Amino acid sequence: MKFTSLRRCIKNRNLGSPYILSDCDVVVDGDSFFKDTYSNSNSQYILGPDCDRYADFLINKLSIFLDSHVKCHFIFKGATKLNMDERQKFHESIIHDRIVTKIKTAPYFQPLFAQDIQKQVLEEMDIKYFVCEYDSIEAIIGVARKLKCPVLTNKLEYSLFGVSCIPPNFVLYIKGCNKLICQIYENEKVKNVFGVYNKTPMLLALLNENGIYFEQAKEIIDDMEGDATWPVVKWVKRQRQATIASTVLKGIHDNEHRDAFNKVHERIQTLYLYPFCNLAVKYFQKNKVHSLFRDDKKWFAKGISNGRIAPAFIDLKKKGLVFGSMLMNDMKRPDAMLAAVEIVSYSHCLLTNSQSSTITFIGRQNDRTCIQEISNHWDRKIPQRGIFTKHRDGKKIKMNDCDVFKEFLEVVLPGSNFRYHFLFVPQDCWLLIITLVYYIFKKNEDFLNAAYCVLLSYIVLGPVSKQVDELKKVESILNSSKDCVSFYNNFKRMFDKVDLSQKYNSSVVHSFSEFQHCLQNMNYLNKLCGEKIPCTVYHDTYNASFIYNAFMFFKDKNDLMEYLENKCAGSIYLEMFKKVVDGFEKCLSAVEVFAKNNVLEASVISNEIKT
Structure with missing residues (x-):
């Protein structure tokens, strides 16, 4: 109305x-x-x-x-x-x-x-x-x-x-x-x-x-x-x-x-x-969010109400509709949302309790709107029960211990074994690294140098900025706290507003847009699956100006690491960044090696059949 x-x-x-x-x-x-x-x-x-x-x-x-x-x-x-x-x-x-x-x-x-x-x-x-x-x-x-x-x-x-x-x-x-x-x-x-x-x-x-x-x-x-x-x-x-x-x-x-x-x-x-909206009234009267039960006819509305299910999934579940990206930086390249369609497809299967997904995609092709059907079938069983908070076993109510998100990663990133590689990586950036590995391996291998800038943004906005904010609340800076201030100051200029008339690269910005769609939908899927891994806190992770300035300033990883060693030698935040990078590189390498071995194995089998 x-x-x-x-x-x-x-x-x-x-x-x-x-x-x-x-x-x-x-x-x-x-x-x-x-x-x-x-x-x-x-x-x-x-x-x-x-x-x-x-x-x-x-x-x-x-x-x-x-x-x-x-x-x-x-x-x-x-x-x-x-x-x-x-x-x-x-x-x-x-x-x-x-x-x-x-x-x-x-x-x-x-x-x-x-x-x-x-x-x-x-x-x-x-x-x-x-x-x-x-x-x-x-x-x-x-x-x-x-x-x-x-x-x-x-x-x-x-x-x-x-x-x-x-x-x-x-x-x-x-x-x-x-x-x-x-x-x-x-x-x-x-x-x-x-x-x-x-x-x-x-x-x-x-x-x-x-x-x-x-x-x-x-x-x-x-x-x-x-x-x-x-x-x-x-x-x-x-x-x-x-x-x-x-x-x-x-x-x-x-x-x-x-x-x-x-x-x-x-x-x-x-x-x-009679302006009744019992679901909303009960929600604000309770001190906890609605639990999700499979046999509850309102499970979807309850999941939407408390943020467990993203609003973008409403049309996805009910009409099979997905809308293209509002980010249109490079008209020559495909719609940026297409980079995340596989993730959306898995979410669609979970919501509809199906192994197959056919979605209607309303997006962009060059400078025109296009409507296309995109179908995916998943051979591995997708257990919808994994998205529910609890399940009924006879008269008993049991907590759900199914890790559907982990099963998704085993399908799309086989061999990643991320929990092993992330032993020394803070949990609040696991999903960020997983998405970087996914986007580079599945969609854009040229994004590697940009990935290091994204990880640096996480370090500066997360661990470093939090400590700097705490220091602002006290009058004096202790010697033990000077590390975070020094580290932050070395990257302060990366937050400066970018002169787009001089430094704008539409193709680079389009790649960042694709990655953002992947990160957002990876978080949506993770939350739908019960958030066994902490979701990405965007304001502790992503500053687009910082990332773009860093990407344009540093030629590659070696250039970035040389700058860090010169400016931040001995810093605990440099060591933290190295551990995050190490976890990212090992996870990406494991996925690439697994894929390469599968190709070799398939080639051997093919040759045996021919002989």
């Missing part, structure tokens, strides 16, 4: 009143709250996400609520309901916007990982969030009315559904007072201004701009030139409640449009009178 005209009308009537938030609950429309936050963080986006900088911006934005003792309940929407034609047109419009002759004229777009970072920051700050399968309006209104608290959202029309709304951009923090000053659009005040009361659901149904019946419904109303809101309000006021529905339906001649109107009207009536 879409109420742009109504929202503008409420805003222009100056119905907001001063309000103080402190020691209270608030439901937060996550999509509204985080909208434009990446661009507002002044982080570059062409090269990929500067995850740490964006996360710092979000932490500062969220901290004012914690300091004011405001308990936030974040709710996000899931997938958008569009048919195939609408999705194709949407993708075509993106391609059209991204085709530029000069990099300086590239329009803004939200880079990969941004939405994942939002949720990771919330988890880090111990703020609960809930993700809906589709639209979030039921969950937002249901939880707000249950908790009897306002909603932080730009969608001021929610104030006609029985909740009070606070625009996120009008929230100011008073230092020292632990209070937030804001503007609130109170439900009763807004409702009284419109004055249609019990006929409000009909008013909202008529003002829904997404309804296919909208143009026909406008013909019923007099004086509909310009803003539609007030003519509709006046018309609804004049009608009798008992006959208004039949009057509207008589004016909508098309049967399909009439059915669509009835469905929207019924949905709005339910929202207005």
Whole structure:
């Protein structure tokens, strides 16, 4: 549903009143709250996400609520309901916007990982969030009315559904007072201004701009030139409640449009009178996430709700749809998302309990949208039970100890034996290394030098930066702590903004985009499988400016290691980096040797058959 005209009308009537938030609950429309936050963080986006900088911006934005003792309940929407034609047109419009002759004229777009970072920051700050399968309006209104608290959202029309709304951009923090000053659009005040009361659901149904019946419904109303809101309000006021529905339906001649109107009207009536969203309400009332049981009809919705199942998997499971990359750096090369299709295919099999996957891929071929079917069959048994938290054995409930992700790696990277090679590697970068090995071995062997820059980004953003941040909290720097400061300072300039007019290489950036898609989908699969390996924390791992600058500055691994030995000799972080690199190289070498031996073995068998 879409109420742009109504929202503008409420805003222009100056119905907001001063309000103080402190020691209270608030439901937060996550999509509204985080909208434009990446661009507002002044982080570059062409090269990929500067995850740490964006996360710092979000932490500062969220901290004012914690300091004011405001308990936030974040709710996000899931997938958008569009048919195939609408999705194709949407993708075509993106391609059209991204085709530029000069990099300086590239329009803004939200880079990969941004939405994942939002949720990771919330988890880090111990703020609960809930993700809906589709639209979030039921969950937002249901939880707000249950908790009897306002909603932080730009969608001021929610104030006609029985909740009070606070625009996120009008929230100011008073230092020292632990209070937030804001503007609130109170439900009763807004409702009284419109004055249609019990006929409000009909008013909202008529003002829904997404309804296919909208143009026909406008013909019923007099004086509909310009803003539609007030003519509709006046018309609804004049009608009798008992006959208004039949009057509207008589004016909508098309049967399909009439059915669509009835469905929207019924949905709005339910929202207005009985806004139940039990799954969301129970989620915020519990102190733990929903467990997943195979025999639970709501297992998929529950998995989506707590982030166990990525929103990208909604259309994948229900319609077999995968959407191409929004990152279009080199039009001559294939769609960047194709690099991760094998990982997505395995996820599809897990979600549908099948050995085969056929997905419809809506992506890019050169400068055009293309739709293609991609099929994969896995010979090795894929145990769907591995994605469930627990399983029932008679009357007993047992924890699931199946490691599905490990089985996936044994199929796609046979011989990797990563746990053996990662004995001296921190667990929080295992998935990063696994993805680097996967991308280099399966997709792009020329990415090797870039891999060392990605691993260096992990060291500088993770172990080093965490220690530097701790030091900023104390007045003096101990001798034992100077190591991390010195190491950080030697790479500080790598965070500088890249002059893209001088240093932009579209093919290199495209390779990084492919790797980002692999890393994201490897994390999605790992989380779906129960996260036996810690997922990648993007803001402790990936800064695209740092990685690109390092890649352009160092010729190869030898050049990088020589620089490190000269500048950071004796540093514990240099030794840590060497161990991470060693684990990466041994894992990659093991996969390559295994593949080579298999080729030789197959060749010997072939020769024996011939003789």
